[in-house]
Each structure stands twice: as structure tokens, then as C-alpha cells.
Amino acid sequence: MKIEISxxxxxxxxxxxxxxxxxxxxKTLDHVHSIEPRLRAYITLDADNALDKARSIxxxxxxxxxxxxxxxxxxxxxDNICTxxxxxxxxxxxLENFVAPYDATVVSRLRQEDAIxxxxxxxxxxxxxxxxxxxxxxxxxxxxxxxxxxxxxxxGSGVSVSAYECxxxxxxxxxxxxxxxxxxxxxxxxKPTYGLVSRYGLISYSNSIEQIGPLGRKVEDVALALxxxxxxxxxxGTTSSGAKIDYVADIGDGIEGxxxxxxxxxxxxxxxxxxxxATESAIARFQELGAECVPISLDAVEHxxxxxxxxASAEASSNLARYxxxxxxxxxxxxGYEFKAYVSKARSRxxxxxxxxxxxxxxxxxxxxxxxxxxxxxxxxxxxxxxIENAFNSVDFLVTPTMPILPFRIGEKIEDPLTLYLxxxxxxxxxxxxxxxxxxxxxxxxxxxxxxxxxxANSFEEKDLLKAAYALEQTTNxxxxxx
Amino acid sequence: xxxxGLEIHCQLTKLRSKLFCNxxxxxxxxxxxxxxxxxxxxxxxxxxxxxxxxxxxxxxxALALGCEIPERVSFFRKNYFYPDLPKNFxxxxxxxxxxxxxxxxxxxEIEGKVIRMRRIQLEEDPGRLVYEGSSExxxxxLVDYNRAGTPLVELVTEPDFENPRQVRIFLNxxxxxxxNLGVSDPYLDGAMRVDGNVSVEGGNRVxxxxxxxFKDIEKALNFEITRQxxxxxxxxxxxxxxxxxxxxxxxxxxxxxKEEEQDYxxxxxxxIPVIIVSREKIENLRKQxxxxxxxxxxxxxxxxxxPAQVAExxxxxxxxxxxxxxxxxxxxxxxxxxxxxxxxMGVADTREKKSELKIDNKAISDLADAIVGNKLTRNSGKIAxxxxxxxxxxxxxxxxxxxxxxxxxIATLExxxxxxxxxxxxxxxxxxxNPDAVNYIVGRVMRKTKGKADPSVTLxxxxxxxxxx
Numbered sequence: 001m002k003i004e005i006s007x008x009x010x011x012x013x014x015x016x017x018x019x020x021x022x023x024x025x026x027k028t029l030d031h032v033h034s035i036e037p038r039l040r041a042y043i044t045l046d047a048d049n050a051l052d053k054a055r056s057i058x059x060x061x062x063x064x065x066x067x068x069x070x071x072x073x074x075x076x077x078x079d080n081i082c083t084x085x086x087x088x089x090x091x092x093x094x095l096e097n098f099v100a101p102y103d104a105t106v107v108s109r110l111r112q113e114d115a116i117x118x119x120x121x122x123x124x125x126x127x128x129x130x131x132x133x134x135x136x137x138x139x140x141x142x143x144x145x146x147x148x149x150x151x152x153x154x155x156g157s158g159v160s161v162s163a164y165e166c167x168x169x170x171x172x173x174x175x176x177x178x179x180x181x182x183x184x185x186x187x188x189x190x191k192p193t194y195g196l197v198s199r200y201g202l203i204s205y206s207n208s209i210e211q212i213g214p215l216g217r218k219v220e221d222v223a224l225a226l227x228x229x230x231x232x233x234x235x236x237g238t239t240s241s242g243a244k245i246d247y248v249a250d251i252g253d254g255i256e257g258x259x260x261x262x263x264x265x266x267x268x269x270x271x272x273x274x275x276x277x278a279t280e281s282a283i284a285r286f287q288e289l290g291a292e293c294v295p296i297s298l299d300a301v302e303h304x305x306x307x308x309x310x311x312a313s314a315e316a317s318s319n320l321a322r323y324x325x326x327x328x329x330x331x332x333x334x335x336g337y338e339f340k341a342y343v344s345k346a347r348s349r350x351x352x353x354x355x356x357x358x359x360x361x362x363x364x365x366x367x368x369x370x371x372x373x374x375x376x377x378x379x380x381x382x383x384x385x386x387x388i389e390n391a392f393n394s395v396d397f398l399v400t401p402t403m404p405i406l407p408f409r410i411g412e413k414i415e416d417p418l419t420l421y422l423x424x425x426x427x428x429x430x431x432x433x434x435x436x437x438x439x440x441x442x443x444x445x446x447x448x449x450x451x452x453x454x455x456x457a458n459s460f461e462e463k464d465l466l467k468a469a470y471a472l473e474q475t476t477n478x479x480x481x482x483x
Numbered sequence: 484x485x486x487x488g489l490e491i492h493c494q495l496t497k498l499r500s501k502l503f504c505n506x507x508x509x510x511x512x513x514x515x516x517x518x519x520x521x522x523x524x525x526x527x528x529x530x531x532x533x534x535x536x537x538x539x540x541x542x543x544x545a546l547a548l549g550c551e552i553p554e555r556v557s558f559f560r561k562n563y564f565y566p567d568l569p570k571n572f573x574x575x576x577x578x579x580x581x582x583x584x585x586x587x588x589x590x591x592e593i594e595g596k597v598i599r600m601r602r603i604q605l606e607e608d609p610g611r612l613v614y615e616g617s618s619e620x621x622x623x624x625l626v627d628y629n630r631a632g633t634p635l636v637e638l639v640t641e642p643d644f645e646n647p648r649q650v651r652i653f654l655n656x657x658x659x660x661x662x663n664l665g666v667s668d669p670y671l672d673g674a675m676r677v678d679g680n681v682s683v684e685g686g687n688r689v690x691x692x693x694x695x696x697f698k699d700i701e702k703a704l705n706f707e708i709t710r711q712x713x714x715x716x717x718x719x720x721x722x723x724x725x726x727x728x729x730x731x732x733x734x735x736x737x738x739x740x741k742e743e744e745q746d747y748x749x750x751x752x753x754x755i756p757v758i759i760v761s762r763e764k765i766e767n768l769r770k771q772x773x774x775x776x777x778x779x780x781x782x783x784x785x786x787x788x789x790p791a792q793v794a795e796x797x798x799x800x801x802x803x804x805x806x807x808x809x810x811x812x813x814x815x816x817x818x819x820x821x822x823x824x825x826x827x828m829g830v831a832d833t834r835e836k837k838s839e840l841k842i843d844n845k846a847i848s849d850l851a852d853a854i855v856g857n858k859l860t861r862n863s864g865k866i867a868x869x870x871x872x873x874x875x876x877x878x879x880x881x882x883x884x885x886x887x888x889x890x891x892x893i894a895t896l897e898x899x900x901x902x903x904x905x906x907x908x909x910x911x912x913x914x915x916x917n918p919d920a921v922n923y924i925v926g927r928v929m930r931k932t933k934g935k936a937d938p939s940v941t942l943x944x945x946x947x948x949x950x951x952x
Contacts, residue, residue: 082528095527102521104528201528208753237532237755318560318750321571322525326626339624343564365562365748374750375580 003028003164004480007073007221010167014061014071021061021072025054025116028074032118032165035483040140041159043079045119046086050074053116068114070228075110076166078154079120080127081212082201083107086117090203091135092125093349094323096330104201105236106170106212106229113228118166121156125351126320127172127205129153130180130423133414134353141410142184143481144450148407151184153177154215158185161215163481168225172202174210175308176402176427179439182215183402183452186441186478188222188469189215191427193459194434195240197226198233204319206312209431217480219440219470223247226462240460247463251470256290258468261395265301266426271404278443278451279401285475286399296391296398300383301429305421307380308428309357310364310373317361320354323347356417381432388433392458397468400426402439402452426454436462438469441478485708486688487650488642488680493661494608494635495540496668501632502607503531503574510629511671515613518629525569525631533558533755537634538585540666541605542765543772544636545586547660548600552760557583558605558752563745566626567609575606575637577749583757585636593652599641608633642680647704650679654697662801663776670834679704683711686721691735693727703728707735779804787816796824802837803828810844815851822851826865827872841875849878862934896928896936896944903927904948914949921945 001019013019029047036042057072059065077083080090082100089095103111110117124134132155133139140155142148143163150159154171158181161169171178173191182189190213197212204210214225227248232241262283267276283293325332325346334342350358364373391398404426413419430437436459439452453472457465498508504522507513521529538556545552559577576584586603610628638657644650654677658669669675677700682688691707694700711721726735774782776798783794798804803823811819831837850867853859859867859882870881903924904911913920921942928941 088527090527098527100521100526100528102526102528200530203527204530208751235532236530238753314750315753318562318572318748321562321564322527322569324564324566324571326566327524327569328526339566340564362748365750367746367748370749 001027003031004483005167006218007167007216007224008218010073011071021054021057021116022051025050025072025074025118028118028164028166031483035163035165038141038146039143039159039163039165040138041121041156041163041165042076042119043089043091043122043135043137043156044087046117047119049085050116050118057114057116068112070110070113070115070224073115073168074118074166075115075225076118076121076157076160076169077107078123078127078157078169078171080123080172080203080205081107081170082203083117083120086120088120088203089136090126091123091137092351092354093136094325094329094347096136098328100201102201104212105198105233107201109228110170115168115228118160121154121160121169123156123171123177124153125354126203126316127153127174127177127210128316128353128357130176130420131410131414132156132181133410134351136351139410142407142449144186144448145407147409148449149184149410149412151181151403151407153180154189155181157215158182158187158189161185161187161217164483167216168221169215170212170225170229171215172205172210173213173427173431174206174312175424175431178213178215179402179427179437179452179454180423182439183441183454184407184450186444186450186452186481187215187217188219188438188440188473189213190222190226190438190462190466191430191436192226192230192462193240193436194431195238196230196436196460196462198229198231198236198239200233200235204315206315207319208315209308209312211431219438219466219473220248220251222438223251223466223470226466230462242460245463247466250463251467252474253467254289255286255397255468255471258291258396259394260286260291260293261296261391261398262293263301263398263400263429264295264297265299266400266404270422271401272406274406274443274445275401275404275451279399279453282399282442282453282472285472289471289475293399294395296395298384298387298391298429300380300387301425303380304384304428304432305425307377307384308424308432309360309421310377311381311432313357313361314365314374314377315361316354317358317365320350320358323350353417384429385433388429388435388458396457396464398456400454400456402426402454406445406447406449406451430456435459436465438465440469440472440476442472442476444478485645485681485683486642487644487647487704489638489640489644489650489653490678490680491638491640491654491657492608492635492676493544493638493657493667493669494633494671494674495537495666496671496674497666498534498537498540498634500534502534502537502605502634503632506632508633510633513629515625515627516629519631523569523628523632525571530754531574531752533758534634537605538758539768539771540634540664541585541603541636542760542768543664543666544638544661545589545603546765546769546772547664547775548586548589548591548603548638550586550589550600550603551582552586552765553582553584554760555583556585556758556760558755560750560752562748562750565609566624567612567628567631569610569628569631572750573607573609574752574755576604578602579749591653591656593649593656596643596645596649598643598649598653601639601641603639604637606635606637607631608635642682647701647708650704651697651701654700658697659776659799659801663773663779665773679707681707681711683708683715683721685715686711687723689721689723689735690725691728692725692738695728695730699728699730702733703735706733710735783816783820787811787813787820789817789820793820793824796828800828806842806844806847810847811851812848815848815855818851818854819847821861822847822854822864822868826868830869831872840872842872843875843877846871846876846878846881853878853882857937860934860937862929866934893940893944896941897948899928899931899936900924900941900944900948903931911949914945921949
């Protein structure tokens, strides 16, 4: 029995009785145990419960009881999404042993459809970072070359999907955190429209920007996961109340006659030559599929990194204020401390990147600076939104490289936050504008490192976006990780 | 000139659930931390979902105070660390970047003086700190989050009050207003809290906090004005500071000086989408609002012919004006108003006593009809009324058990009056010249009949018998 199969293949094998859920989960867990010392994708495994659940689904199928549509598919969940009964650490020493008393809405929807949660996967602390190096549990490693970063912040998601440690993973994407590891690990990663997927249970970093998104080895797998997690949620007032859409149906429609804009600003200076040529070959494929490709200029993009880090840090400084160790946290005798002294002592467990962003955020919100920084950043955001809106008046999709450079060595850039921030340049546009974007594996570099292509669509156009991604995927025939 | 401004916090106690979750808004009397959920405890991953009814109720207060409601209403985070604040920020409203709070620029007239309202905002109440011992000496501070997230409306006035008396009158008007709107019960413990800002000519502004009740705010302001004035008189500067009201000693005490100026780092709360308030929605709200106290008073006077003074007393008490509106008919309105204001209000004047009343609406109306139709004297009416509200029985049941029917039978009355004349010879002699003596005799007859004698018939007979004599 192979575990290197897609979700669609898995479902048909289980449905036909060719394999049992228990067999598949057990084999996946064996594989995880053997490969984890090298990859470190998981923070917490829930092996026993996963096996119990697998057996109960097998039993339901034998006795003809109703079974959820995901038939025991193994999934991993980024460790900033709450799971009742399994700790949710945010890869932070502040929450090392925090067990949420409730499931995030996306998790309960997955469970309702009988997905099996194998465990919780690594991330940069509180999702702040683009390499997964800022985790208090240490970095995850890129399965294509374990000396290299897997991207981030949802690095554990990218690694676990790419190395067959699960079939689908949920990550969160604030500035590219789903798409960056998708690109670096050669898997598919979707950042949905802001408001399509409930954030209830996602531990907030930048709440006006972030979305939960699925990663899978195939575009269709990502569509399948989106079918389950998307939709209005009474617990999240920012979710849209639009009608349910089937993202899998008609996914093979193709993109003939569609118009694609290539963002000029993301194809020039600072972009790796091999990334440029991979993008150019994607453009050629799109044209062969009958789409028209035109260059398009979005000059507001110049300011997007500055605007993004201003807004995200401001929100982070407020969202992370609750970690005062009063209601939950770690053991710390409070006796003898005055309240403020206690709080500042208790809060000294945050790592360097989180501390940097909280300080930056508190500064840009402080009296006298709000207008100079935060308000200005919001204006840039509005400008980007309106330029994007304009662009979608003339094209159906926008295309860019997902990451401007190839994966790099662990530790290579960790001392240089500004360089790391600039790596988000291509991905944050979708976050600031609230639109959906997907990263699709496109090629490998001469050094055998993955290169991904990013496709963006207008708000709530995920169905068309997935069709375009699927069409591109059909033109590539890329190998999976060797295990 | 003395200037006083107020900041009033009023809980929307009539709502079923909290501002951002489904926990009970009524946290009172529950075991500590039993009325909380992930949202009120600020657990990681929880999100606030706005209670739309709270926005409507706050908007009603804003409209009743003549405020503008902006087209786009939104929320902000006020960031500061405090143990009663589960998220270490309070979700509130903020107008510094344009008016987005539920109300601004209203005004209220009290005794011909206009008090301008600066703004009205909807926000969450924090939890409660419970100290072991006094707050200065406590070794242990306990936190109860049952209250956290209770819908709270903050009302801020301009410094338009000239003296503490105006403040008291304003607060009474405001309490009546929120009660009449059906949004809050201002007399519940902690439901309405007041902070004051006060300055005298030549001094700085001082904030007074920690005032427990309406009565105490007047005392605290009086104390503070005297304190500040005597400093100014002696040419000692009045420091701009926050002072706490010490309820036991009846003085204000300087709160420990703040080490630094608080910077709340306000930030838009994007978890709660902006609320678009159309003019149409506002008109709909207006239609849902009960008549104002002024309108009610006006209706009592003009439509029902109730004397102005009675109408004033009746309209400002929500419990009794509701009772009145449920019981009166056009023909007995004046009598029902009389029964309520002169007989019932004096007996049942507290919340507990009111809640003990057992009222059959029809019985009250029947009773008033009987008085109007001269079948019962006012005096007997009072006895019957008290029996009615004690037992909850119908009017006819009470009448049959109490034997209160009017004595207007002339022969019976003449016999009783004759007896009184024998007992009170002196008064009878004086009666020819002194009207008080006549009244005295009527009183004696009333006592003998236990108030059942028809007063007008009795008076006629007495006059006739005296002139015959």
C-alpha cells in the first residue's frame, strides 16, 4: 500500500474497500515516526486517538452507518489553530502547555466530515516569520534538502504534506504563510478570500489580514478541503454569508479565453534568474492552454511591505497583550510581585521576532505616531485594494512567482529581519487586498529546489482560481519527495 | 465659576446576553467565574461577535438624548494592562478619527438649563476584582470575570453643570430615561456608575472616581468644591489629578499619582465589521421607542385630565405609570391616578415592596369605577386597594369580605349622627359659627362608620340637623 497518494485517490481506495482507514493511518504514523527526527514537522502527535478514530470509521463503514465525506483522511493542523484535547502552542514558550477547551470552527468541520487529525505542526512563533526558524521547538526542515528552510510560517504544514506525513494540512496565511512553504516544499497552498473561512479558533496575530488555508499535494485536494472548511460561521462576524460552492466540481474546465495579468513589479530586480524562467514557462503554458497573458503594473506594491509590517505589527501588539500568564500559561509563582512587574516578567518568554513585532506595533500606535505610521499604512492598503480592483476590471487572474528567490539554508538569513520581510513582497499583496491566491508547484532549480507560481483572483473567485491552478498543474509532471 | 462634567457608565441590564457572546448579561448572584466562556475569558482563538440588540438599545439612548448617530458605527480597542481585563484591551468606541461611536453631540434640558452630551459609546464592562481585606492592605486579589463583556454604555457630558444639585437632578432624569426606554434598570447595584470632573475658578480640573451611588456623587462634588475653593482662596494651586471618594470618611483622597501618562494606543477592532446605519433604520428605531417621559406626562394632562402635579409624579415612575396605563379607562383615569399616587406609592416605594404587590389589573379598574360611581368612599377605596394588592383577589371578592359598601342611606346616617351629637355637644354648639367644628363632626361620623359614610350626604344631613336645632 502506498501512502504517496492524493486525497481523491485515497477516498476511492477506501470507498472501494481496497484499503482500510486503520491500515492507512497506521502506515502514515509509522512513516511519521521514522522520518520526523530528520524533518521536525510535528510539534505534537495524537497517534493513539488517530488510530482509535480510524478503527471507529472502519467500523461505521462495515456496519453501513453514515460516514463523513473525508473518510478518515489524515490531516495535520498548524499549531496556532485550536484543537480541543490536543495542546495548541503557537510554537511559543508562553503557550507551551496550553490546551484549548474548544475546537476551531475549521477543525470541527473537518472532524464532522471524519477527517483524522494526526497532530499539530510547526510554525514560526505565533506565525511571525517566513522560514519556521522562529519556533521555540526549533526549525522544521525542507524535505527536498534538509539543510534548507521549508518556508513559513506554516512550515510544518508544507513539510508534512510534501513528505507524506499527512494528505492535507491547514495552515494560516497572514503575509504568505501558506504559500511560502507550499512554494518551498513543492506542494499546493491556498490563501482564501478574507471572510471565506472562519477564523474562530485561529490564534490571532494580525486579525484584519489573516486567513486559514489548506495545503495539499494536488490542486483538487486543496479544493476538497476548501469545500469542508469554507462558509459562514456564527462565531466569526467577519465571515461572508454567501451560498455554499462546490470547488471540486468542474475543476477541469480549463482557462481558455481567460485573460492573465503578469505583475511587472514582481518580475524584475531582486528576483532569482531561475525563478524568472520558471515563471516565464508558466506564462507560456497558460498561453498554450488558450489564455491571453498581458503585463500589468501595480505601482502601490512598492509600499506594500512597509504597510504590511506596520499594520500586522500594530495588530500583533494588541492581539498578544492577553498573554499575561494570569488565566493560562506556564507555572510561575506570582507571590511577591506587584501586577505590572509580574506581567512584564511573565511576558519575557516571547521569542525575538515576536518581541520585535510587538515593540514595533506598540510604537506605531502610540500617541502622536498613529497618523504618521498606522494611518498611512491603511492608506497604502486602500491604494493597493483599488489598484487590484482596477486590474481585475481588465484581467481574470494575476500571476507572479510565489517567492522571489529559491529556498535557502537554515540560519542563513535569521540575523537579517529586513531581508526576510522583503521575501514577502509577492505574497502580501493578496493579504492586504483580501483576495484569494494560490501557489502551485512549477519547476525545480538546477540545485533541485522547488519553485512555485502564484495565481491571484478577485474576491470570492476561488472556484475560477482553482480551475486555473488545476489547468497549470496538468501541464507539469513533477516528482514527489523520495522516501 | 464652578464647572462640572460627568462620565456615566450604564449597563444595558435588560439584554439577555453579553455584548460579544451568549453568556448571560445578568451576572449578579452567580458563583465566581461561572458565567464565562472562551470569549469573555479572552482565550486564544476566541472572537467577539457583536450583540446587535445592544447596538439598538444604545442607539435608543442616543436618540432619546438628542444625539447624532453616524452612518458608520465602529469599534476600537483601548489597550492597557489590568487584571480585570481578560484581553488586556477593552473593546469600546472612539471618536478621535471622526465620529464613529453610537452617539455624539446631544443635549438634555433640566430646569431650563441645557446640558450638552459630548458622546455616547457602547463598550464591554471588565471583570471585577475582589480583594481580601481592604484594597490598600490586601495580600490577595481575586478576579471574577462573570461581569466581563456585559454591555455598557458610557455617556460623557460637557462641563455644563454649575453645581452638584443640577448633577443630582440630571442623574435622576437620566435614570428615569433609561428605565423608561426599557434598556436598563438603573437601580440595580452597579448598573449605573458615575465619575465626575470638577474645577473652580482659578484651579485645575480634578477627576473624582470610585463613587458608589447617586447620593454620594452630590456629596463628593460638594466636598471637592469646598476643598478646591479653600485652596484657591489661600492661593494654593489646585493640582490636576484623580481623587477617590472615600465613602466611610466622606472625603475625597488623592489617588496614587500615575507614574506616567496612560497611552491607550487605540486601534480599530476589525473583528467587528463596521455597522452601516441607514436613516431608515434610525426612523424604525424611533418608532420602536416608547413615548418619552415628557410625552407621557403631556398625555396624562391633556388627554386624561390628570392634574399636572399628579401627572409629574406618575410619569416619572416607570413601574407605576405602566400600572396606570394597564388599568385605567377614560372615565376612571383620574381616580386610578389618585389611588396610585396617594395610596399605593407611599406604601410600596421600594423595588422589593413593588415586587411583592399582587395586582389584578381589572380589580384596580373596578375599584376606581366604584369610587367614581359613589359606591365606595375614597377612604374605603384605600382600604380595598391595600387588600387588593395584598391578596391579588378580584374587586368583588374583596368588597364582600371587607364589607365596605357605602353608607348613604339617610335613616341610618341620621341615627349615627344623632349619637355623635350626644357625645360631642360642645362641637355641635360651636358648629353654627365654626366650620372646623362641622368638619370635626364629619370626622367622628366617618370613624363610627369605619370610613363608609358618604361624606357629601353626611355633610348635608349634619347641616340640616344643626339648622333645625
